Amino acid sequence: MRHSHPRQRLWRLSIVLSVLLLAGCARHRQSTLHASGAGAQRIEGLWWLLFWISMAVFAEVMLILGWALWRRRRATATIKGGDAIGAITVLGVAVPFVILVAAYGLGLRDLNALAAPREKPDVTVEVIGHQWWWEIHYPDRAGAVTANEMHIPVGQPVKVRLRTADVQHSFWVPQLMPKTDLIAGKVNETWLQTDRAGTYRAQCAEYCGKQHAFMALMVVAEPRPAFDAWVAATAQPATGTLTTAQQRGRQIFEQSSCASCHTIRGTSAVGEVGPDLTTIGSRWSIGAGAAPNDAGHLGGWIVNSQTIKPGNAMPPQPVAAQDLPDLLSYLQSLK
Amino acid sequence: MSVETEEQARPASRSEAVAALEKDWGERPSLRSWFSTVDHKRIGRRYMVTAGIFFILAGTDAMILRTQLARPNATVLSPEAYDQLFTMHGTAMIFLFSTPMFFGFGNFLVPLMIGARDMAFPRLNAFGYWVFAFAGTVMFSSQLVGRAPDGGWFGYVPLTDTPYSSGINLDVYSLGLLFLGVSTTAGAINFIVTVVKMRAPGMSLNRVPLFVWAIVGTSFMVIFALPALNVANAMLFLDRRFGAHFFDPAHGGNTLLWQHLFWIFGHPDVYIIVMPALGIVSAVLPAFCRRGVVAYPLMVLAIVTISIISFGVWVHHMFATGLPQLSYSFFSAASTLITIPSGIQIFAWLFTMLRGRIVVRTPFLFVVGFIVTFVLGGFTGVMFAITAFDQQVTDSYFVVAHFHYVLFGGAVFPMIAGIYYWLPKFTGKMYAEKLSRWAFWLVFIGFNTTFMPMHVSGLLGMPRRIYTYPGDLGWDLWNLISTIGAYVLAVGLLLVLIGVLQAIRRGRLAPDDPWGGDTLEWATTSPPRPYNFVTVPTVHSVHPMWDERTTAALATDPPLPDHQAMATSELDGREEGAIEMPEASLLPLVSALGILVVVLGLLWGWYWFAGAGALLIFGTVARWMWPPERTPEEAGVAS
Secondary structure: OOOOOHHHHHHHHHHHHHHHHOOOOOOOOOOOOOOOEHHHHHHHHHHHHHHHHHHHHHHHHHHHHHHHHHOOOOOOOOEOOOOOHHHHHHHHHHHHHHHHHHHHHHHHHHHHHHHOOOOOOOEEEEEEEEOOEEEEEOOOOOOOEEEOEEEEEOOOOEEEEEEEOOOOEEEEEOOOEEEEEEOOOOOEEEEEOEOOOEEEEEEOOOOOOOOHHHOEEEEEEEOHHHHHHHHHHHHOOOOOOOOHHHHHHHHHHHHOOHHHHOEOOOOOOEOOOOOOOOOHHHOOEEOOOOEEOOHHHHHHHHHHHHHOOOOOOOOOOOOOOOOHHHHHHHHHHOO | OOHHHHHHHOOOOHHHHHHHHHHHHOOOOOHHHHHHOOOHHHHHHHHHHHHHHHHHHHHHHHHHHHHHHOOOOOOOOOHHHHHHHHHHHHHHHHHHHHHHHHHHHHHHHHHHHOOOOOOOOHHHHHHHHHHHHHHHHHHHHHHHOOOOOOOOOOOOOOOOOOOOOOOOHHHHHHHHHHHHHHHHHHHHHHHHHHHHHOOOOOOOHHHOOHHHHHHHHHHHHHHHHHHHHHHHHHHHHHHHHHOOOOOOHHHOOOHHHHHHHHHHHHHHHHHHHHHHHHHHHHHHHHHHHOEOOOOHHHHHHHHHHHHHHHHHOHHHHOOOOOOOHHHHHHHHHHHHHOHHHHHHHHHHHHHHHHOOOOOOOHHHHHHHHHHHHHHHHHHHHHHHHOHHHHHHHOOEHHHHHHHHHHHHHHHHHHHHHHHHHHHHHHHOEOOOHHHHHHHHHHHHHHHHHHHHHHHHHHHOOOEOOOOOOOOOOOOHHHHHHHHHHHHHHHHHHHHHHHHHHHHHHHOOEOOOOOOOOOOHHHHOOOOOOOOOOOOOOOOOOOOHHHOHHHHHHHHHOOOOOOOEEEEEOOOOOOEEEEEEOOOOOOHHHHHHHHHHHHHHHHHHOOHHHHHHHHHHHHHHHHHHHOOOOOOHHHHOOOO
């Protein structure tokens, strides 16, 4: 077939438009127009459909408006009669009603599709919102706890259980799935499913206070074996062999105020206020997207995180200058 | 009383009658009369000026926000400052600007349009203004001391509750809005009674101007919607100050209760804001299309339908909270359907233009700008009614774009059209056409440049209410464009302000009816005298000023004497007799001050002070309500 179907053409035009919308090359993506998940893909399609319907109706309105303005005549006396009730009933009631009912029907179809994945998920992730970070648990695997980073297997639905430790947050991975709120006193559920391995940035979508801007989460989708290996590694306590410097770093961690708020499984640090740091060395960022995870930023964060993410719960730490390199070396070894 | 004696009681000539009315109604300029006036036109102008000042303040907040967001990782504002600014921007634009501004229009215009001499309760009217002015001042003062509300304009718990928000910030919010609610409720009741009881003889319900219908619809929505907000804010205050646990799930409270209560108010409030604006469009168009708005019965039906359906759509603000799907499908259907009455109005205006003879003046341009922007906002509105789509884009910049198209496009464009259109009535002066056209194009282009890109940044995943963003997500360009647009928009709005000030200072004197308008306000002088009409007009059609029977009678009918207004029947507008109107008084101001004392006492925790304020209110209201001394004849008890 040489001539493409009008719908295909519209679809191509939509793709061109969405490429144009992406002006500026983004390193991470958080875009609803680059959907990779089953839920988000459906909504991306719905968006373009609604967009083109809107454009068609907009064109109709602009044509009438343009016609009225173009053919205007000289003002004289006032005009009586010509109430156009019939035309308005057709254009303003009947036609919109048909379009709206159709849109509503499609909406219901998609609402239903978003309600649950096709197959029953066999992986569950528990997400607990905190001001301003994400606590991630894998309840099927004791000890698998991390923060601000969630791994999921490719090609399988994942059940996500959502609750909050404080105020309301909203779980939103634009490329994978629309939002579900985290509500105090309530457990909500959603699910994720993608066929494409990759990283998908997510961000809290309900205003939750000062650092709502830096409450990001990275969703990493990987093949099932890699995912299983990651969960297993995450569940492991921090028992790797350490260099002398790293051993000193561990001591500093355990004996200073760090341990009263943070847990590193396998050590005497069992604080429960801040994120579990057992795998801090491998995470994509520190402070839930506030800074890259490298030695410089991590050191700055420990000494005074308030300059990086003002208002977060961690007070400035009086770590002696000579102790800091060892502490950093230890933390970076935790993978 | 015989006809003969009635004739004798009247002054001999029309000019004498006018002189007597001037004496009965005139307010000698003095400091006291400035505080004691009950003239609906002075009060209406005050509402507009005060709301205009709040608009400038809240708009300045927005400019600072946009400056912060122009580039990624900017540090113009601290997170605390950003949170206070965006909260005050939203709260003030919704509560302290939009509704009070339209109440100003309504106050000034409703009595004139229905041929009345004042509002039904002139003192309540003055009271409403003072309460509004005090409440707004209290709320903005908190910004001066860096203690402004910072929980977003819909103040979701638990963030706004203890222990997550300490300090006075959120008490300013809950008490300020409760305080303001007194004013809004009083105003709404006043509008309803005025329109129901004080229309000119002959103005049956099917001859009421569409703007007046819109104000009445709005007032009914206020009366039914506001209690939910008041209850929510009272609960929030009790939770925060006295440890009640309404919203605390650990003690059996429920955080979603706040969301339900807030949006049961909050969604009708969108229409409370937009409906008077739609009324302005219907009032402005006839003058520039040289014909009445077509399909009057459908327009009225649309207004009434919106007023009712708007109470059945609130859950579309909660589509991501995990409520049952069945309830979502119901609220989604209602939210989809509510666009139909708005569609009816849009097409009625389009056909009014098609079937009329268009005269392009600035008010008309703003109406055209309104149609373009409001229609676009309507499309995204339908999208938000569709639950699955809503869940993807709610709380992103897409929703910020949407509601600015609806609220700025839908409310501010008509508002500016109304300002230019009625400026002759408000001030007695004409605006300069050329400057106002510049203003239009800058506002129109600036508005679209600001808010169109927000659709894109929202679709690209940018959440709302973030004080900054990283540079690697593809949002930079769109935010920069938005900020540039915001500056253009600000210049346009500044030109509107300059145009108004220039007109007041040295504008051309306005004739009584510069546009050949169809409604009764154009029968008065520009600006109207304190008594509005010498003769109470008689109405024979929906366009009384285009009706010779009305205009002829205005010149020949006998004047209504004394400090009186005409009462008419509710449906048919049949004459029921004259009523004595109250004189100017300081009581409204003093009782509003009493409420201010109560609010400040509660705010600072000086409960004795609040008690003193309550006593002041009680005393003043008792004095206010005390029956006037009447002779037995007047009281009707003499035999």
